[in-house]
Amino acid sequence: MNAIPSPDPRDDQPLRDGSSLMAYLHILKKAHRALVGHDAAHRRFMAISTRGHARKYIEELMPLLLQERARHRSKREARRKEQRSGAPIAPA
Amino acid sequence: MSAGQYNIQHVFVLMLENRSFDHLFALSGISGITAATSSCSNACNGATYTFCGGAPAQMPSDPGHEFTDVLEQLCGAGATYQKGQAYPSADNSGFVSNYASSKSEGTPPQPAEIGAIMCGVDTRAQAPNLYQLATEFVLCDGWHSSLPGPTWPNRYFLHGASSAGLDHSPTSAEMSEWEVVDGFDYPNGSIFDALGADHYRLYQDELGSALGRVPQVASIKGVSFFDIDDLSHFENDLKSGYTARYTFIEPGYGDIVHGTYAGGSSQHPMDGLEGGDQLAARVYNAIRNSPLWENSLLVILYDEHGGFYDSVKPGRATPPNDGATGSLNTNGFGFDVYGVRVPAIVVSPWVARGCIDHTLYDHSSVLATLARLFKLKPLTDRDRHANDLLPLLTDTCRTDCPQRIGA
Numbered sequence: 001m002n003a004i005p006s007p008d009p010r011d012d013q014p015l016r017d018g019s020s021l022m023a024y025l026h027i028l029k030k031a032h033r034a035l036v037g038h039d040a041a042h043r044r045f046m047a048i049s050t051r052g053h054a055r056k057y058i059e060e061l062m063p064l065l066l067q068e069r070a071r072h073r074s075k076r077e078a079r080r081k082e083q084r085s086g087a088p089i090a091p092a
Numbered sequence: 093m094s095a096g097q098y099n100i101q102h103v104f105v106l107m108l109e110n111r112s113f114d115h116l117f118a119l120s121g122i123s124g125i126t127a128a129t130s131s132c133s134n135a136c137n138g139a140t141y142t143f144c145g146g147a148p149a150q151m152p153s154d155p156g157h158e159f160t161d162v163l164e165q166l167c168g169a170g171a172t173y174q175k176g177q178a179y180p181s182a183d184n185s186g187f188v189s190n191y192a193s194s195k196s197e198g199t200p201p202q203p204a205e206i207g208a209i210m211c212g213v214d215t216r217a218q219a220p221n222l223y224q225l226a227t228e229f230v231l232c233d234g235w236h237s238s239l240p241g242p243t244w245p246n247r248y249f250l251h252g253a254s255s256a257g258l259d260h261s262p263t264s265a266e267m268s269e270w271e272v273v274d275g276f277d278y279p280n281g282s283i284f285d286a287l288g289a290d291h292y293r294l295y296q297d298e299l300g301s302a303l304g305r306v307p308q309v310a311s312i313k314g315v316s317f318f319d320i321d322d323l324s325h326f327e328n329d330l331k332s333g334y335t336a337r338y339t340f341i342e343p344g345y346g347d348i349v350h351g352t353y354a355g356g357s358s359q360h361p362m363d364g365l366e367g368g369d370q371l372a373a374r375v376y377n378a379i380r381n382s383p384l385w386e387n388s389l390l391v392i393l394y395d396e397h398g399g400f401y402d403s404v405k406p407g408r409a410t411p412p413n414d415g416a417t418g419s420l421n422t423n424g425f426g427f428d429v430y431g432v433r434v435p436a437i438v439v440s441p442w443v444a445r446g447c448i449d450h451t452l453y454d455h456s457s458v459l460a461t462l463a464r465l466f467k468l469k470p471l472t473d474r475d476r477h478a479n480d481l482l483p484l485l486t487d488t489c490r491t492d493c494p495q496r497i498g499a
Contacts, residue, residue, distance in 0.1 A: 010350050018263045023244060024306040024348050026267040030275060031310065031317035038271070055349045058303055065317055066305075072318040073325070083290075084333050 011052030025054055031065050096442030096485025100465060101387040102334070105458055106341045106375050107250060108368045109243065109358035110157070110398025113233060113433040118403075119145050120215035120223060124448040125233045128403035134188040134210060136169075137203075141188045143401060147211035149218070151361040153201040154351065155209055155399025156194030159259050159423045162240035162431065164190040165399065166406065175424025179240075187401040194399075198351060210401045219365045221373040221498045222437065225392065227446050228494060230438040230484055235453040236406050237396040237431030238474070246395045246431065247308050250455040251340075252278040253475035254412035257421040266420060267311075275313035279414040280471045282312055283338065283459055287468070293329070293336040297344040297371050298322035301355030304345030323374070330382035337466055343371055361398050373498030376439060380496070386489055389481065390439040391458060397432035406430035409454065412472035427474075430454055438481055441490045451479050 015022055025048065032041040048057050118127035132143040155161075163171050166182040169189040173179065191209040193200055201208070215223045238249030244262055245255035256278055258266075270276050278285075284292050294315070296307045310317040321329070323341065346356020346363050353360035359368035372392055379388050411427040418424075436453065456475040461482060463470055470476035 008350050017265075018261050020243065020261060021348050021351070022264050023262050023267060023311070024308075024345070026262075026264070026270075027306050027308070027311050027317065030271065033271070034316060034318070051349050055303065058306075058349065062302055062305065069318045069320065069322075072316075073321055080333060080335075 007052070011050060011055060013051045014049060015051065015054060021051070021054060025057065028058065028061055028065070032061055035064065035068060094442075094485045095487040095489070096440070097465070097482050099387055099442060099489070100389045100440065100485065102337060102339065102384050102389070103458075103462055103465065104339045104341065104375070104379060104388065104390040105250070106343075106372065106390070106392045107247065108343055108392070108394050109360045110396060110400075111359055111394050111435060112397035112400040112402035113235070113404070113435050114143065114402045115147065115212055115397070115400035116219065116222070116435045117215055117226065117231065117233070118143065119212040120226070122227060122231060122448070125231065126404065126450065127233070128212070128401065132401075132403045134185055134401065136188040136192055136206065141207045141210045143210050143212065143403070145212055145214060147213040148208055149364045151208060152205045153199060154197035154362050155191050156196035157242050157396055157399045158196045158261065159241040159425065161190050161194050161196050161399065166240060166432070173423060173425070176426070179426075179429040182405040184401070184403060184405060187399070191399060209399060213365065219369045221369045221376075222392070224494065224497050225372060225376060225437050225439055229440070229445070230443045230447045230449050232436040232438060232449045232451065232453060234433070234450050235393060235436035235457070236433050237394075238409070238454045238456060239425065239427055240406065240429060240431040241396070241425070243395050244308070246455065248276065249474070250395075250458060251284070251309060251312060252280070252282040253456040253459050253470070253472040253478075254278055254280070254414045254416060255420070256414070257416040257418055259421055259423045259425040270311075270313070273313055275315065276311050277313045278471070279416050282314065283462060283471065284312070285314055286471065287338055287462075291336055292338045292340070294320045294340050295323045295326050296320050296342040297357045298324050300344040300357055300367060301346045303347050303349050304353070304356045306345065306348065307342045309340060309342060326375070327378040327382070330378055330384055332383070334382075334384060338462055341375060343368055361400070370498060377496050377498070380493065386441055388440060389442070391436060391481070392439065393436040393455070394434040397434055402433045404433045406432060407452065410473050410477040412474045414472040438484055440485070441493050442485045442488070444486060445490065445492065447484070449484060451483075453479055457481065
């Protein structure tokens with residue numbers, strides 16, 4: 001169910017400012033900044049001008065972001081486990 | 093204090109997308125609801141469109157719901173809003189004319205298709221899990237979106253009883269400015285700030301299109317994309333050691349790139365009802381079969397009406413009065429009127445079976461409920477004055493709640 005659809009004729013359409021899509025892309029940029037820093041994330045983001053670029057951006061970023069999310073979850077779970085067991089709590 | 097109020101330790105919220113109350117429930121056959129009838133109509137280009145059944149599974153085009161769209165929907169074609177003036181009188185007469193002409197969400201539909209905005213769904217057939225939850229627990233028919241505008245500011249109201257003045261979908265320039273402080277910033281903080289990191293959890297449905305796995309809540313300052321867990325963990329997380337007082341769950345948004353929202357679970361009008369209906373069942377079943385069930389309250393609601401017709405006029409609302417600057421307030425809206433009515437279902441073993449609740453709510457009612465349950469301070473004047481859900485809680489823990497729903 002996680003398949004990303006194949007190329008779409010609308011991929012050439014320009015992105016519209018103030019659209020939901022642009023706003024969602026900014027959320028991904030925020031996450032990307034946390035991984036690679038502002039300058040690199042900003043450079044990559046500024047290369048997006050069409051729906052096709054947006055799609056490629058998501059396809060490129062999502063695996064990295066989900067991997068990092070899993071790492072954060074592991075840390076959170078370890079911390080919660082320590083809290084429940086009364087063991088010393090490692091920094092978040 | 094009722095026994096129910098004493099026992100609720102975990103509040104869960106699942107917020108879906110873009111459906112009005114009448115669109116989803118007017119034709120449900122559920123008795124006692126305040127709902128549209130065939131006497132409700134909109135006129136457009138000399139034709140009259142009455143409220144009726146037969147809503148398509150997917151809308152032919154995405155109905156507009158930006159501030160100026162909702163102004164027309166509520167106040168009629170040609171309505172204008174003057175900054176600093178009262179919101180015009182609503183008569184809910186402009187839903188068809190707006191659907192016929194608005195380009196906010198793309199190309200308008202063909203003329204023959206514009207009446208679809210006045211159509212209600214067959215709830216029992218098209219959203220059977222939501223129908224079952226509505227009839228087994230409490231269906232609210234007085235819940236309004238927090239402002240007559242789009243997704244983003246309405247979702248911000250759920251998270252902070254304010255949108256910091258935002259009355260439109262944010263622009264790229266606005267979001268770039270938020271980067272300076274690492275996200276959308278509430279003058280008084282969000283509910284997540286108020287609760288503290290160990291007392292809330294965030295999930296997003298991981299099924300469906302990978303393009304839509306972008307949680308809107310991660311746009312807020314203090315919330316990271318990496319703080320959100322896949323919903324695949326939810327059932328197991330609930331089994332032991334779950335201490336979060338508040339859990340917020342987002343659907344998958346489907347194909348956001350091409351605007352079809354296909355493969356999502358948000359119930360976006362372009363995608364249909366099935367994914368979100370299954371998601372509601374998945375969330376219910378996980379909580380129902382967890383050790384937390386007898387200490388739980390689940391609210392299923394919708395961010396805004398998505399352009400669909402509703403027959404109830406929104407009333408006056410309390411502005412947040414949180415000192416937000418006017419920089420995001422493009423339309424000059426005073427946040428003194430609610431948005432269009434949306435569906436809301438309250439699920440708990442501590443609520444009465446098949447109850448219809450006519451109380452006036454908006455998204456800040458979730459925050460008011462959390463504040464009064466867990467002794468938190470209100471975030472703004474909006475949640476300070478909002479009705480909460482606590483009167484729905486009874487002294488009896490029901491034993492007749494369905495063990496599982498859905499396929």
